[in-house]
Amino acid sequence: MTTPALLPLSGRRIPTLSPGASSFPHHRATLRLSEKFILLLILSAFITLCFGAFFFLPDNSKHKRFDLGLEDVLIPHIEPGKEGRHSGGQVIHGQGGHDEHRHREEEESLRDKIRADHERALQEAKEKLRKSKEELRAEIQTEKTKVAEDLKKKDGPKPLPPVPMPKLVGINDGDPGDPDVKEKRDKIREMMKHAWDSYRQYGWGHNELKPIAKKGHSTNIFGNSQMGATIVDALDTLYIMGLHDEFKDGQEWIEQNLDFSVNAEVSVFEVNIRFIGGLLAAYYLSGQEVFKVKAVQLAEKLLPAFNTPTGIPWAMVNLKSGVGHNWGWASAGSSILAEFGTLHMEFVHLTYLTGNPAYYQKVMHIRKLLAKMDRPNGLYPNYLNPRTGRWGQHHTSVGGLGDSFYEYLLKAWLMSDKTDTEARKTYDDAIEAIERHLIRKSNGGLTFIGEWKNGHLERKMGHLTCFAGGMFALGADGSPDDKAGHYLQLGAEIAHTCHESYDRTVLKLGPEAFKFDSGLEAVAVRQNEKYYILRPEVIETYWYMWRFTHDPKYRQWGWEAAQAIDKYCRVSGGFSGVKDVYSSNPTYDDVQQSFFLAETLKYLYLLFSSDELLPLENWVFNTEAHPLPVLHLGNLTLPGSQDQR
Ligand code: DMJ
Numbered sequence: 001m002t003t004p005a006l007l008p009l010s011g012r013r014i015p016t017l018s019p020g021a022s023s024f025p026h027h028r029a030t031l032r033l034s035e036k037f038i039l040l041l042i043l044s045a046f047i048t049l050c051f052g053a054f055f056f057l058p059d060n061s062k063h064k065r066f067d068l069g070l071e072d073v074l075i076p077h078i079e080p081g082k083e084g085r086h087s088g089g090q091v092i093h094g095q096g097g098h099d100e101h102r103h104r105e106e107e108e109s110l111r112d113k114i115r116a117d118h119e120r121a122l123q124e125a126k127e128k129l130r131k132s133k134e135e136l137r138a139e140i141q142t143e144k145t146k147v148a149e150d151l152k153k154k155d156g157p158k159p160l161p162p163v164p165m166p167k168l169v170g171i172n173d174g175d176p177g178d179p180d181v182k183e184k185r186d187k188i189r190e191m192m193k194h195a196w197d198s199y200r201q202y203g204w205g206h207n208e209l210k211p212i213a214k215k216g217h218s219t220n221i222f223g224n225s226q227m228g229a230t231i232v233d234a235l236d237t238l239y240i241m242g243l244h245d246e247f248k249d250g251q252e253w254i255e256q257n258l259d260f261s262v263n264a265e266v267s268v269f270e271v272n273i274r275f276i277g278g279l280l281a282a283y284y285l286s287g288q289e290v291f292k293v294k295a296v297q298l299a300e301k302l303l304p305a306f307n308t309p310t311g312i313p314w315a316m317v318n319l320k321s322g323v324g325h326n327w328g329w330a331s332a333g334s335s336i337l338a339e340f341g342t343l344h345m346e347f348v349h350l351t352y353l354t355g356n357p358a359y360y361q362k363v364m365h366i367r368k369l370l371a372k373m374d375r376p377n378g379l380y381p382n383y384l385n386p387r388t389g390r391w392g393q394h395h396t397s398v399g400g401l402g403d404s405f406y407e408y409l410l411k412a413w414l415m416s417d418k419t420d421t422e423a424r425k426t427y428d429d430a431i432e433a434i435e436r437h438l439i440r441k442s443n444g445g446l447t448f449i450g451e452w453k454n455g456h457l458e459r460k461m462g463h464l465t466c467f468a469g470g471m472f473a474l475g476a477d478g479s480p481d482d483k484a485g486h487y488l489q490l491g492a493e494i495a496h497t498c499h500e501s502y503d504r505t506v507l508k509l510g511p512e513a514f515k516f517d518s519g520l521e522a523v524a525v526r527q528n529e530k531y532y533i534l535r536p537e538v539i540e541t542y543w544y545m546w547r548f549t550h551d552p553k554y555r556q557w558g559w560e561a562a563q564a565i566d567k568y569c570r571v572s573g574g575f576s577g578v579k580d581v582y583s584s585n586p587t588y589d590d591v592q593q594s595f596f597l598a599e600t601l602k603y604l605y606l607l608f609s610s611d612e613l614l615p616l617e618n619w620v621f622n623t624e625a626h627p628l629p630v631l632h633l634g635n636l637t638l639p640g641s642q643d644q645r
Contacts, residue, residue, distance in 0.1 A: 163353055166629040167618065171285055173242065174606075174613025184559055185608035189241050191566060191575070192601045195592060196238065196246055198574030199230050205257060206230075209592040211574030217591055222271075223264030225319070228253060233274045234597035235291075236281040236626055240613070241605055247286070254279075255290050260301045263320040268305045268313055269339035271298065273404075273624040274594060276346045280353075281626035292353055299350050299359060311365045312386040313340050331392035334383035340366055341405030344412045344423075345622050348638065352631060357640025364641075371426070378433030379452055380405065396452035398434060399462030399513075404623040406430055407467065410475045415620045417632045418478065428480050431472075439490075442516040446500060447493035450516075459516040461497070466510070467537040469494030470544030474616070488548060495545050497522060498538045499557050505581040508564040510538055524582070533577035533589060534569060536599035536625065543603045547611060558607040565600075599625035 176182055203209035206216025207229035222229055231250045238247040276295050283291035304322030305313040312335050314324030326333050344363045351360035369389065370380070376394050382401040383392025396402060409427035413420045438457065439449050449465050451458040473491030476484040500522040502510040509532040511524035524530045539561055546554035568586060569575045575596060576588040602625050606613065619627040 163355070165287075166284075166352075166631055168284060168629055169618040170612055170615045172613055174240075174609030176608055176610050181555070181608050184555075184562070185605060187566075188562060188601060188604045188608060189243070191562070191570075192234075192237060192241055192597065192605070193243065193246075194570070195575050195597050195601065196234060196243070198572075199234075199592065199597075200246075200249070202573055203230065203592075204228075205253065208594050209574050210590045211571050211576045211592045212588055212590040214573040221267040223262075223266045223316075223319075225262050225264035225266060227260075227262070227264075227275070228258060229274055230592075230594040230597060232258070232278040232282075233594040233624065235278055236285055237597055237602040237605070239282065239285045240602065251282075251286075251288060251290065254294060258294055260294075260298050260319050263318065265316045265318045265325075267315060267339070268302050268317055268324075269315070269336075269342055271302065272343055272346050273622055273626075274598065276302075276350070277622040277624050277626035277628070278598065280346060280349050280628055281622075284627070284629055296350060296354055299347075303358065303362070306362050308386040310369060310386050310389040311362070312369065312384055312389070313343075313362075313366075314386060315339050326386070331383040331395075332385055333387070334392035335386045336401050337380055337382045337384065337405045338400070338402050340384070340386075341370075342408050342623055344408045345415055345620065345628055348412070348415065348631070349628055351638050351640060355639050357638070360638050360640045367422075367426070375433070377437055377452075378429065379437060380430060394452075394454050396434075396438065397462075397465070398438065398449045398468050399451065399465035403464055403467060406434070407471050407623055410471060411620045411622070413478070414474070415628065415630055417630050419633070424478065427475065431475070435490075440516075442521050443519075444521045446497045446516065446521055447490070448497055448516050448522075449494070460513055461501075461516070461522075462513045463498075463501075463510050463532075463535050464537055466494065466498035466501075467540050469498060469541035473541075473544045473548045476548070491541070491545060492549070495538075495541045495554070495557075498541060502538060502557075502561060502564075506584050507532070507568045507578065507581045507586060508560055509568065509578065509581045510535075511581050527580070530580045530582055531577060531589065532569075532581050533591065534565070534575060534593050534596040534600055536595060536603055539600055539603045539607070540625070543607045546607055547616060555607060558604055562604050595624060 176185060198211060198214075199209045202211075202214040203216040205228050206226055207218040207222045208216070209230065210217040216226075218224075218226070218229075231253055235247060235250050238244075238250065275298055279291045279295035279298070282288070283295065301319045301322075302313075302317060305317035305324040307322075307324070308314060315326045315330070315335055317324040326335055330336060343366075347359035347363045351357055373389075373391070375381075376391075379394075379396040380402065381391040381394045382397055383395070384390070385392060398406060406427065409423050409430065412423035413427065416423070418424070434449070438452055439447065440457070440459070441447050442459075448459070448461045449468060451460060469491045471491075472487045472494065476487035476491070478484075479487050498510065501514045502508055504521075504523050505511065511530045511532065513526075513529040514522045514524050516522070517525075539558055542554040542558045542561075545551065546558075565575065568578055569588075571588065574592040576590055576592060578586040579589055580586050614627050618630055620630060621627050
């Protein structure tokens with residue numbers, strides 16, 4: 001699902017205090033500069049005083065005679081005639097004049113040592129005072145960093161309890177055999193390399209890339225963070241394509257830089273599907289522990305978003321303070337169906353990997369709550385208020401604001417090795433209502449999915465809605481009343497309609513939304529709906545349809561889209577979205593979206609690979625195209641699952 005990212009957020013900004021952070025060592029490390037100066041002055045004054053006092057002390061040697069009695073007690077007697085070794089390797093022969101000489105020498109050397117020590121201390125203090133403010137500031141900073149690092153080491157990631165790795169099938173080359181198909185696949189790989197290399201060169205560490213301006217980019221879904229969204233989102237695609245050097249490079253960045261203790265308000269949904277999904281997929285594919293650890297660290301930061309009166313999470317959460325809130329534009333302060341309804345896959349895997357029931361419980365709680373609610377016409381509205389637990393506006397969509405909620409019901413069932421029948425039933429019921437109220441055929445014979453707005457059907461379909469073709473095909477097997485054929489057919493019809501939306505443009509790239517009204521079919525009308533921002537949904541549906549039917553037209557359509565992207569969106573600094581797909585001379589939006597690397601190029605690559613690469617019986621792709629393995633739990637139950645029954 002995509003939220004209108006450009007809309008303003010509600011402006012609640014929260015002062016940040018790191019909860020639970022120990023304050024003492026930080027306090028020590030953060031003495032202010034002025035305090036440091038005063039301390040140094042006191043120290044040097046004290047040293048000077050001691051040094052001076054030392055020279056005014058009476059000469060001890062003059063009183064030696066009176067001390068002898070005491071020394072007789074303290075220094076062991078050496079019997080006459082017997083020889084022994086004493087300090088300094090000097091041979092001592094008995095007592096008397098020799099002893100006095102020895103004492104004087106010892107005192108002298110002790111005095112020399114004290115004098116040298118004091119001089120050194122004085123010198124150090126003087127040097128400190130001679131340093132510029134900048135030098136002192138740098139020293140303090142180094143000290144602070146060291147303390148912070150020591151602390152980090154102490155509180156560093158604890159090893160997670162080992163769990164058996166789920167059965168991982170089909171992590172292979174996926175060579176398609178046919179040289180013509182292979183050539184196409186190589187071309188997609190080359191496009192991925194261009195997108196990655198450009199980001200590597202111009203946007204490294206930023207969330208996304210501006211390929212025209214050749215610099216980093218970000219949007220409000222990531223708050224003001226710089227968390228390398230493109231790196232995390234792209235990892236598994238790199239791995240699948242065999243771009244191992246690039247993968248290693250990304251892994252190193254994550255190991256050294258990916259830190260979630262940032263004062264940034266991020267979208268819970270986006271962070272979940274791109275970061276947690278991306279990290280989990282990278283972990284399962286590569287077996288590298290670091291990805292699992294980072295996914296869990298991040299998930300912990302998202303949990304405070306669930307602290308609402310109903311347990312329906314806020315849309316946004318501040319990663320540092322844990323304070324959450326909703327988008328300012330959402331109906332009546334509501335949370336969004338496609339956001340709080342698109343957490344299940346990742347959260348179940350988190351519980352599986354950590355043994356922590358919290359993740360599983362949070363998403364199951366959402367499911368239970370929704371199951372108890374009335375649904376107008378059997379449809380799920382897009383908006384739900386997390387304070388009152390009541391629906392906002394009665395708008396229903398299989399595109400933006402609703403889409404991946406339905407997708408995750410189906411995928412929850414698939415991911416559970418088809419044991420989560422509750423999820424399957426909820427999916428089937430939802431799709432039945434959608435078919436009844438939202439799916440229609442145009443005069444020209446195109447099947448489309450409209451949007452439901454307060455009892456009225458808007459005959460408009462979004463690019464985002466095009467993913468549903470793949471979803472219907474994926475859900476065909478296991479559908480009630482033996483309607484598998486029907487759903488596969490429905491998937492094919494949606495794929496056809498979405499292909500038409502591409503084919504009826506000048507650039508052969510699909511618009512953001514298209515109408516089926518007043519003689520218009522599958523074309524955008526409003527100027528602000530004519531853009532293409534490198535979205536994957538149409539290609540995603542081609543790929544699912546290809547896997548289920550092997551009809552060559554899907555590869556053909558995918559290839560048309562790939563060529564159009566390469567022709568019209570490729571620039572020297574990467575790939576950019578275009579503002580008008582009906583113009584032969586389009587302008588760029590200057591954004592290389594992270595989902596272009598995560599999804600669009602991955603689905604294209606899979607379309608030209610063999611089915612042995614990541615078979616759908618063993619892998620379920622999250623809504624950002626990150627593959628997660630099916631959990632064959634057998635008789636095992638997830639921690640926390642008993643409490644839910
Ligand atoms: C992706 O981030 C995800 O697929 C999401 O579910 C909706 N669409 C965008 C890309 O268009």
